[in-house]
Amino acid sequence: MSNPTIPAIETRALTKIYPGFWSSQSVTALQDLNLTVQRGEIFGLLGPNGSGKTTTIKLLLGLINATSGTAEVLGKPSGDQITRRSLGYLPEETYLYRFLNARQTLDFYARLFNMNRAQRNRAIEYYLDFVGLDPAVRRRRIGTYSKGQARRVGLAQALLNDPDLVILDEPTSGLDPLATMEMKNLIKELKKAGKTVLLSSHQLADVEDVCDRICILYRGKIEVQGTVDSLLEVKDVYKIEGRNVPPDVQAKMLALLKEAGVTEIQPGVQRSRLEDLFKRMVLEKRAAERAAAPKQGGR
Amino acid sequence: MISSLIAMSVAAVLLLLFLLVAARDLSMLVRHPARGMGTGISRVWAVARTTLLEAWTSRAWMLIPLQILASVVLLLAVRPFDESERIPLYIRVLFTIQEILILLLFWVMASVSLPRDRFFKTIVTNASKPLSRLEIILGKMTGFSVAAFLLLMVMGATSWVMLLVADHQVRSNAAAEYALAADDFKQKEKDLKQAVPPPENKKLLAEQGSLFALNYITVPKDGMSIVGNVQTTPTGLIRYLKGGSSEIAIYRFSPQLQGDPGADVGGPGERPFFYFHFPVEPWGRNIPPRVVIHVTAVRAKQRLRPQEKTLVLNVQDGGTALWEPENVDELFSFPGERDNGEIEVTVSCATDGVFLRILDGAPKGAATDPQDFNILAAPSRSSPRFNIPLPNPRVRGFERRDRQQVSGPTKKEMEKWGGNVPLEVAIYRFPGKDLAKIPVDNGNFNLSLLMDVDKESNPEIDTIAGVEVYNENSPTDRYDLEVPVIEKRTTIAPIPEKYLGGPDPAKRGDLVVMLRCQTMGHWLSLLDNSVRIEKPPSSFVFNLFKSELILFFEAALLIIICVAWSVRLGWPVAMLTAATFFCLGSMRGFIADIQDLGGMAALGFPPMGEHGAGYNFLDKLLAGTWDILGFIIALTPDFRRYDPLVFITQLRNMPLANLFLDLGWTVLYALPFIGLGYLMIRKQELG
Numbered sequence: 001m002s003n004p005t006i007p008a009i010e011t012r013a014l015t016k017i018y019p020g021f022w023s024s025q026s027v028t029a030l031q032d033l034n035l036t037v038q039r040g041e042i043f044g045l046l047g048p049n050g051s052g053k054t055t056t057i058k059l060l061l062g063l064i065n066a067t068s069g070t071a072e073v074l075g076k077p078s079g080d081q082i083t084r085r086s087l088g089y090l091p092e093e094t095y096l097y098r099f100l101n102a103r104q105t106l107d108f109y110a111r112l113f114n115m116n117r118a119q120r121n122r123a124i125e126y127y128l129d130f131v132g133l134d135p136a137v138r139r140r141r142i143g144t145y146s147k148g149q150a151r152r153v154g155l156a157q158a159l160l161n162d163p164d165l166v167i168l169d170e171p172t173s174g175l176d177p178l179a180t181m182e183m184k185n186l187i188k189e190l191k192k193a194g195k196t197v198l199l200s201s202h203q204l205a206d207v208e209d210v211c212d213r214i215c216i217l218y219r220g221k222i223e224v225q226g227t228v229d230s231l232l233e234v235k236d237v238y239k240i241e242g243r244n245v246p247p248d249v250q251a252k253m254l255a256l257l258k259e260a261g262v263t264e265i266q267p268g269v270q271r272s273r274l275e276d277l278f279k280r281m282v283l284e285k286r287a288a289e290r291a292a293a294p295k296q297g298g299r
Numbered sequence: 300m301i302s303s304l305i306a307m308s309v310a311a312v313l314l315l316l317f318l319l320v321a322a323r324d325l326s327m328l329v330r331h332p333a334r335g336m337g338t339g340i341s342r343v344w345a346v347a348r349t350t351l352l353e354a355w356t357s358r359a360w361m362l363i364p365l366q367i368l369a370s371v372v373l374l375l376a377v378r379p380f381d382e383s384e385r386i387p388l389y390i391r392v393l394f395t396i397q398e399i400l401i402l403l404l405f406w407v408m409a410s411v412s413l414p415r416d417r418f419f420k421t422i423v424t425n426a427s428k429p430l431s432r433l434e435i436i437l438g439k440m441t442g443f444s445v446a447a448f449l450l451l452m453v454m455g456a457t458s459w460v461m462l463l464v465a466d467h468q469v470r471s472n473a474a475a476e477y478a479l480a481a482d483d484f485k486q487k488e489k490d491l492k493q494a495v496p497p498p499e500n501k502k503l504l505a506e507q508g509s510l511f512a513l514n515y516i517t518v519p520k521d522g523m524s525i526v527g528n529v530q531t532t533p534t535g536l537i538r539y540l541k542g543g544s545s546e547i548a549i550y551r552f553s554p555q556l557q558g559d560p561g562a563d564v565g566g567p568g569e570r571p572f573f574y575f576h577f578p579v580e581p582w583g584r585n586i587p588p589r590v591v592i593h594v595t596a597v598r599a600k601q602r603l604r605p606q607e608k609t610l611v612l613n614v615q616d617g618g619t620a621l622w623e624p625e626n627v628d629e630l631f632s633f634p635g636e637r638d639n640g641e642i643e644v645t646v647s648c649a650t651d652g653v654f655l656r657i658l659d660g661a662p663k664g665a666a667t668d669p670q671d672f673n674i675l676a677a678p679s680r681s682s683p684r685f686n687i688p689l690p691n692p693r694v695r696g697f698e699r700r701d702r703q704q705v706s707g708p709t710k711k712e713m714e715k716w717g718g719n720v721p722l723e724v725a726i727y728r729f730p731g732k733d734l735a736k737i738p739v740d741n742g743n744f745n746l747s748l749l750m751d752v753d754k755e756s757n758p759e760i761d762t763i764a765g766v767e768v769y770n771e772n773s774p775t776d777r778y779d780l781e782v783p784v785i786e787k788r789t790t791i792a793p794i795p796e797k798y799l800g801g802p803d804p805a806k807r808g809d810l811v812v813m814l815r816c817q818t819m820g821h822w823l824s825l826l827d828n829s830v831r832i833e834k835p836p837s838s839f840v841f842n843l844f845k846s847e848l849i850l851f852f853e854a855a856l857l858i859i860i861c862v863a864w865s866v867r868l869g870w871p872v873a874m875l876t877a878a879t880f881f882c883l884g885s886m887r888g889f890i891a892d893i894q895d896l897g898g899m900a901a902l903g904f905p906p907m908g909e910h911g912a913g914y915n916f917l918d919k920l921l922a923g924t925w926d927i928l929g930f931i932i933a934l935t936p937d938f939r940r941y942d943p944l945v946f947i948t949q950l951r952n953m954p955l956a957n958l959f960l961d962l963g964w965t966v967l968y969a970l971p972f973i974g975l976g977y978l979m980i981r982k983q984e985l986g
Contacts, residue, residue, distance in 0.1 A: 058986040061427045065982060081429050082333050089427035095420040097349065099356035104349075111345035112428045114337030141356075157424065 006075040008165050008196040009037035014069035016055050029055040030220040037198055042191050044211035045200040051217040053200040054092060057169050061089060074165060088163035092170040094150040098143030102133055102153045106160055113161045127156040147174040165196045172206050184210050306933030310971040317974025324433040339434050346438020347445060354408060354446035362400050366454050369396045370461060383787035385469050386509035387948040393458040394943050401447055401854050409443045409861035410874040422985050432980045439862045447854040455847040466508045474505035495759050503788040512842035512952035515831035518727045523827045525696025525703050528654055528721040535774050543651030545697035550674050550688040552642040557686055558631030562679035571631050572623040574675040578656040579618045586614055591649045596630050599641035644674055660690025705823040707816035725814040727830040735804035738834055743793035745833035750784045756820030764823060765815040770800040771808030837952040845953045846943040852965040853941035857881055859969045863976030884938035894929040898922035936968035
């Protein structure tokens with residue numbers, strides 16, 4: 001990282017208009033976007049479909065050309081070839097060669113970063129383990145992978161060069177809840193390692209769990225921007241949670257609250273989330289399988 | 300010509316624009332711009348390697364079994380005219396199969412690859428890496444080219460194995476045939492019957508096989524003549540056209556036959572004309588009162604609508620005649636009108652018993668004198684100057700199956716003239732400038748002769764060819780030898796070094812080799828390359844490899860064109876465009892011809908005479924169409940250049956210069972397409 005005071009991402013009045021042709025009308029995908037992502041933070045880009053999240057990312061990577069405005073990534077104009085060596089990008093879908101296997105795919109991308117054979121082999125093994133790709137499928141063509149498996153390879157290619165800035169477009173798309181949890185843990189790990197993460201998603205719970213700051217785009221414009229805590233705090237609601245509360249104590253508490261004039265009281269038993277139930281069930285099953293066949297697995 | 304210039308300018312502008320716009324990307328190909336970034340070449344290779352894997356997983360390797368299958372089927376089906384031609388025929392078949400398969404496969408793959416990357420958006424992931432757009436297209440081009448190269452090498456190896464097997468069979472068969480004929484000959488001799496000796500060419504074929512890569516020098520185009528008689532003088536050779544024979548003297552007016560402005564509009568007797576001057580000499584009797592010559596004149600390029608005339612030479616005036624062609628516009632190029640290009644005038648003599656002297660033009664170093672030429676062409680009736688033909692006109696003899704025939708003495712001639720029969724002569728003239736690097740062994744250089752024979756009578760005896768060699772530096776010093784002719788095989792004749800024309804290679808004169816058939820009733824059957832100056836042979840495998848490289852250049856150029864067009868176009872349109880370029884580039888000669896013929900004439904309608912307004916309109920419309928086609932053609936690479944067969948089917952080694960020339964042209968043709976591809980992808984939105 002050359003200069004830590006320079007923001008990882010900075011856009012000024014960034015605008016993208018897809019021109020119309022013949023009978024189709026032009027579309028304004030992004031309008032006067034002013035965005036700053038500081039180094040070391042996890043920044044969430046939120047918005048409904050068509051709000052301009054992916055367009056922003058493509059502009060930052062130099063895949064498409066801005067109609068007006070500027071974008072700088074790691075202090076250089078977006079699309080700069082040399083800067084791209086410090087970037088990692090996970091597209092919204094896994095855009096990888098279907099005829100290559102996982103190792104060949106990573107080998108190809110590692111070559112683009114001028115790694116020698118030993119570095120490549122080391123990095124490939126490390127990141128395939130890191131993303132948890134089953135060793136049994138690593139030499140199968142990506143065309144035969146499940147969406148989750150392909151997604152893991154996609155993530156491995158994004159991290160292969162140990163990037164300073166990781167851009168993740170819908171990282172949990174197509175992943176099961178367990179993999180989603182792993183992905184979120186992984187993003188947190190990246191933050192711990194001092195990386196900057198730009199995350200685009202419409203899975204609001206995911207963003208809420210991992211992001212330091214977020215912005216919400218709507219029709220190409222920023223509607224809301226700030227830290228997650230400040231944006232989600234509901235100041236006039238107070239919440240107490242407890243285990244093994246006897247019914248008479250519950251009744252007393254309710255009475256006390258009513259006496260004090262508290263409104264919109266919502267008493268009830270805490271329910272577990274379906275996601276938690278699913279994770280618990282799968283983890284227990286896996287542990288049981290491992291215990292039953294301790295010597296199986298691997299290649 | 301103008302369209303070629305415009306096309307070259309377009310290519311040059313494209314190239315210049317590319318160099319200007321891509322300067323940074325080009326420099327990145329060889330620079331290490333930052334830590335963790337190698338050179339662009341390493342990234343190009345990474346893309347190429349993946350492209351190679353793409354070709355492999357697309358089952359490009361299926362080409363090999365397909366080639367083997369097609370080759371075996373076709374090799375079993377084709378039948379050569381002669382056993383010694385079997386290997387050249389097989390080489391032709393094997394290379395044709397390879398060319399078709401490799402071009403078809405990579406035409407499809409190279410056109411489809413980038414559009415598929417766009418469709419599956421893999422290009423988005425790739426472009427997010429430190430990979431420039433130039434490196435992406437160069438990687439694709441390199442990858443497919445390497446795949447084509449590897450496939451061609453494997454196909455070349457399989458072809459070589461097939462040729463080895465075929466050569467072994469040819470040799471075994473020839474040995475068996477020779478042994479059978481030798482036994483038959485011995486038996487008949489024992490029985491005191493007339494017997495045909497066993498064919499020596501079969502014996503040599505069995506011993507030597509056919510897998511050669513010979514190195515030799517031949518005479519340049521039009522450097523071989525067949526004449527009725529020759530006379531040697533201290534200043535050189537005098538050639539004669541034999542009256543009553545099939546011999547034809549060919550004169551070329553190059554680059555065109557110039558007419559004076561307005562000289563074509565007069566009536567008969569007022570327009571440009573040809574003047575003929577043929578000194579006539581008798582052959583054993585007095586010159587007959589009428590010596591008749593037949594002349595034709597035609598545009599050398601198209602050879603359509605020749606104009607002919609039979610003329611009587613004025614013998615008293617030194618053998619002169621005058622001819623005004625009916626359509627001077629077809630032959631003479633008048634200022635501001637159509638350029639007819641080179642004009643060819645041929646002359647034959649129908650009168651038996653005379654020789655017409657061929658005038659070779661001004662002697663070396665002497666000023667041009669019209670009296671030194673057989674034909675002059677006056678640009679107008681009043682012009683004091685003449686058009687003169689190129690010196691040393693070619694003389695052709697009787698032709699059979701594209702070969703020139705030199706007759707031996709007939710029985711009638713032998714009875715009449717005894718040993719003094721003036722024999723037909725084949726003259727091969729090697730320019731002195733080509734004699735600089737001839738290998739000399741034991742004071743001799745090797746002349747090799749590849750002759751065929753036609754036997755009208757005396758089939759049981761061998762044909763003897765008389766060979767006479769001299770150098771123009773000392774025309775009176777002759778070297779004579781007699782060589783038995785072995786059909787289809789080369790006969791080596793060692794010639795003393797001094798006939799190369801002295802020790803200083805820069806001052807060597809032309810080497811002249813004359814061949815005569817000395818056997819009664821036999822004919823020597825010759826080609827332009829039947830007489831050669833031999834150099835040490837090269838490896839056949841290496842020659843095969845060079846021919847494969849020519850195929851590779853062709854495939855690589857097609858790949859580059861396909862990838863360049865597929866940057867923006869969808870794969871069907873990219874394929875169509877690339878195929879159009881390939882077809883037009885292979886039809887350059889044809890399009891140039893119809894453009895040259897112009898308008899309706901290209902469709903076979905005669906341009907002469909009066910035509911209506913409709914015809915004239917169509918004529919102009921078509922002429923414009925041909926010109927547009929000519930311009931488009933000029934923009935396409937000349938795919939006719941890639942002929943891998945031209946040397947190897949003659950079992951001749953391809954000079955490295957030829958290979959490098961083709962390589963150079965390929966690079967020149969490829970650069971504008973790489974530039975075009977880059978300019979199209981540079982700002983392309985990849986999302």
